[in-house]
Amino acid sequence: MIWTRRGGGYLALVAPLPIFLALAYGLPFLGVAGWSLTLPEPGLAQYARVFTDPIVQGVLVRTLRICAVVTIATTVAAYALAYVWVRGSPRQRTFVEFCILVPFWISTLTRAFGWLVLLYNRGLVNSWLQALGAIDAPLTMVRNEFGVIVGMTHFLIPFAVFPIASAMRHVDERVLLASRGMGASRLRTFWSVFLPMTMPGIFGAGLIVFVFSLGFFITPAILGGGRSVMAAEFVYVQLFQTANWGLAAAISVVLVAIVAVLVALLFRLTRVEKLVG
Amino acid sequence: MNVYRPGPAALVITTALMIFLLAPLIAIVPISLTPFEYLAMPRGELSLRHYRTLVEDPAWGASILLSLRVAVVSSIVATAFATAFGLGVWYLQPRFAGLLVGFVLLPMVVPPVVSAVTLYFLVTWISRIFEPFGYDTWIGVALCHVVMVTPFAVVIILVALSQVDRRMEMAARGLGASLWRTTVSVVLPNIRFGIASAAFLSFVLSWEEIAVTLFVTSVEAITLPRRVWMGLRDNVDPAVAAISVVLTVLTVAVILARMMARGAARGVREEATAEDAAPTGEVVPNVPLRRRLGLRGAWSRKETL
Numbered sequence: 398m399i400w401t402r403r404g405g406g407y408l409a410l411v412a413p414l415p416i417f418l419a420l421a422y423g424l425p426f427l428g429v430a431g432w433s434l435t436l437p438e439p440g441l442a443q444y445a446r447v448f449t450d451p452i453v454q455g456v457l458v459r460t461l462r463i464c465a466v467v468t469i470a471t472t473v474a475a476y477a478l479a480y481v482w483v484r485g486s487p488r489q490r491t492f493v494e495f496c497i498l499v500p501f502w503i504s505t506l507t508r509a510f511g512w513l514v515l516l517y518n519r520g521l522v523n524s525w526l527q528a529l530g531a532i533d534a535p536l537t538m539v540r541n542e543f544g545v546i547v548g549m550t551h552f553l554i555p556f557a558v559f560p561i562a563s564a565m566r567h568v569d570e571r572v573l574l575a576s577r578g579m580g581a582s583r584l585r586t587f588w589s590v591f592l593p594m595t596m597p598g599i600f601g602a603g604l605i606v607f608v609f610s611l612g613f614f615i616t617p618a619i620l621g622g623g624r625s626v627m628a629a630e631f632v633y634v635q636l637f638q639t640a641n642w643g644l645a646a647a648i649s650v651v652l653v654a655i656v657a658v659l660v661a662l663l664f665r666l667t668r669v670e671k672l673v674g
Numbered sequence: 675m676n677v678y679r680p681g682p683a684a685l686v687i688t689t690a691l692m693i694f695l696l697a698p699l700i701a702i703v704p705i706s707l708t709p710f711e712y713l714a715m716p717r718g719e720l721s722l723r724h725y726r727t728l729v730e731d732p733a734w735g736a737s738i739l740l741s742l743r744v745a746v747v748s749s750i751v752a753t754a755f756a757t758a759f760g761l762g763v764w765y766l767q768p769r770f771a772g773l774l775v776g777f778v779l780l781p782m783v784v785p786p787v788v789s790a791v792t793l794y795f796l797v798t799w800i801s802r803i804f805e806p807f808g809y810d811t812w813i814g815v816a817l818c819h820v821v822m823v824t825p826f827a828v829v830i831i832l833v834a835l836s837q838v839d840r841r842m843e844m845a846a847r848g849l850g851a852s853l854w855r856t857t858v859s860v861v862l863p864n865i866r867f868g869i870a871s872a873a874f875l876s877f878v879l880s881w882e883e884i885a886v887t888l889f890v891t892s893v894e895a896i897t898l899p900r901r902v903w904m905g906l907r908d909n910v911d912p913a914v915a916a917i918s919v920v921l922t923v924l925t926v927a928v929i930l931a932r933m934m935a936r937g938a939a940r941g942v943r944e945e946a947t948a949e950d951a952a953p954t955g956e957v958v959p960n961v962p963l964r965r966r967l968g969l970r971g972a973w974s975r976k977e978t979l
Binding site: 406407408409410411412413414415417418421422425426428429432474477478480481484485486489491492493494495496497498499500502503504505506507508509510511512513514515517519521524551554570573574577583608611612613614615618619628629632633636645646649652653656660 | 678679680681684685687688691692694695696697698699700701702705713714715755756758759761762763765766768774777778780781783784785786787788789790791792793794795796799817820821824828853854878882884885888889899902903906907910914915918921922925926928929930933937
C-alpha cells in the first residue's frame with residue numbers, strides 16, 4: 398500500500414453506525430437484561446421461573462414444538478420449489494419465481510389475514526368442503542396450532558427457498574447425467590446423488606427457518622387467536638397486560654441465548670458448505 | 675446448460691405448493707368486495723364500500739401518511755448509515771471487520787420480539803428525557819425502524835461493494851484524488867444500484883414493520899400496519915381486506931414490472947449466472963445471511979435492469 402489508511406476520514410465513515418447501534422440497541426439490551434435480574438426484586442427468581450414455572454414451560458415447549466414442525470414442513474416445501482426453480486424450463490422458473498417473490502414482498506399481516514379468511518369457521522375452505530359434502534360441521538382450523546403452523550410455514554417458505562436454491566445451483570449437471578448414463582433411474586439419481594449434494598443447503602435453510610420462527614409474533618397472534626400462545630406473544634402479554642417486566646426480560650434473554658447457539662451452529666455449517674461447494 | 679429437467683412428480687408437488695403460496699393472497703379479494711359490515715363472502719351483489727372507507731375515513735389516511743413519513747425518513751437515514759459504514763469497512767478492511775459487521779447485523783438475527791422489548795426499553799427511556807422523541811411518537815418509531823432495517827441495507831451495500839474493483843480506487847488515490855473525491859466520483863457511482871436497492875428495501879421493510887411498532891406505539895403514532903392489526907384483533911373489519919388488496923396489487927405490479935424488465939435482458943442474465951455463483955469477496959463474512967434474503971439475487975437483478 399502506497400498511502401496509509403489512517404486519518405479521521407475513514408473513521409468518520411466506519412464509526413457512526415456501530416456507535417449508533419451500541420447506543421440505541423446494545424445499551425438498551427443490557428437494560429433489558431438488567432430488568433430480568435432486578436424486577437420485581439434483585440436475584441435470579443425470574444430465570445428460575447423460566448425453567449420451572451409450568452405455564453412458562455408450557456409456552457416454551459409449545460414454541461419449540463411448533464417451530465420444529467414448521468421447520469420440517471417449510472424445508473420440504475422449499476426444497477420442491479427450489480428444485481423446479483433451479484432445474485425447470487425457463488417458463489416453469491418464471492412461474493415459481495413469481496410465486497416465491499410475491500409472498501416474500503407482502504407484509505406478514507396481509508398474509509396472516511389471508512389465511513384467516515381461508516381457514517376460519519365460515520371461511521372459504523370450510524364452505525367449499527361443506528358444499529362438497531366432505532364434512533358436516535366446519536373444521537376448526539384457526540385459533541389453534543394448525544392455523545399457526547400453516548401461517549408460519551407460508552411465511553417462511555421464501556426464506557428457505559433461497560439457500561436451498563443456491564446449494565442446488567452448485568450441483569454440476571454433468572454429475573447427474575453421468576449417474577443416469579450409468580443406468581441409475583431418475584429417482585435413484587435424485588435420492589443418491591442430488592439430495593446428498595444439496596444437504597448443506599437443507600441444513601442451512603432448516604436452521605434459518607428455526608431461528609426465524611422462534612421469535613415469531615404476528616402470525617401466531619392472529620392465527621393462534623390467544624389460544625396457542627408462543628414465546629413472543631407471551632412476552633408481549635407479560636410486558637403490556639400483566640406488567641411483569643422481569644419475566645418478559647428473562648424470556649427475551651433466554652431466547653437470545655438459544656438463537657446465539659443456533660447461529661454459531663449455522664456458521665460452522667457454512668464452512669462445511671464452502672468446503673463442499 | 676440445464677438439460678436435466680424436473681419430472682412430473684416434482685411438477686405436481688410444486689404446482690400444489692404454488693397454489694398454497696398464492697391462495698391466501700387471492701382469498702382476500704372477494705372478501706374486500708363484501709357488502710356486509712363483517713367478514714363474510716359477498717352473496718350476489720358486490721360493493722366497494724370498504725374501499726370508500728379507506729378514502730373517506732380520515733384515520734386510514736392519517737395512518738398511511740404517518741407510515742409514509744416514517745418509511746421515507748428511516749430509509750434515508752438507514753441507507754446513509756449503511757453506505758458510510760460499508761465504505762469504511764471496504765476502504766479500511768480492518769482485521770476485526772467480521773466482528774464489526776457481525777455486530778451491526780445483530781438486529782437482523784436477534785428474534786424480533788427481543789428487539790421489540792429492547793427498543794421499548796429505549797423509547798421509554800428517551801421519553802423520560804425528551805418526550806417528543808420517545809414512546810408513541812413518530813420520531814421514536816422512525817428511530818426504532820432505523821435500528822431494525824439498517825442491517826438489511828448494510829448487507830446490500832457490502833454485496834455491491836464486493837463487486838467493485840479495488841484497483842479503481844487505488845488508481846484514483848494514486849492520481850491524487852482525496853478520500854472524499856474518490857468516494858464521490860469513483861466508488862459511489864459504481865455502487866449506485868446497490869444504494870438504490872438498499873433504500874428501496876429499507877423503505878419497504880419500514881413501511882410494513884409491525885412487530886417492533888406494536889411495542890413502541892400505543893394511541894398516538896398509529897402506523898398503517900398498526901391500524902391493520904387493530905382491525906384484525908377486535909372485530910375483523912373488512913376495510914382491512916380492502917387495504918390488503920390495494921397493497922397486494924401494488925406489490926404484484928412492481929414485481930411483474932421487474933420480472934418483465936429482466937426478461938428483456940434475460941440473455942445478459944444467463945451469461946451472468948456463472949459469475950453470480952462465484953464467491954463475492956472477503957468483506958462479507960456470512961454468505962447465508964444474504965442468501966437467505968435472496969439479496970444477492972435481488973441486487974443482481976437490479977444491476978441488469
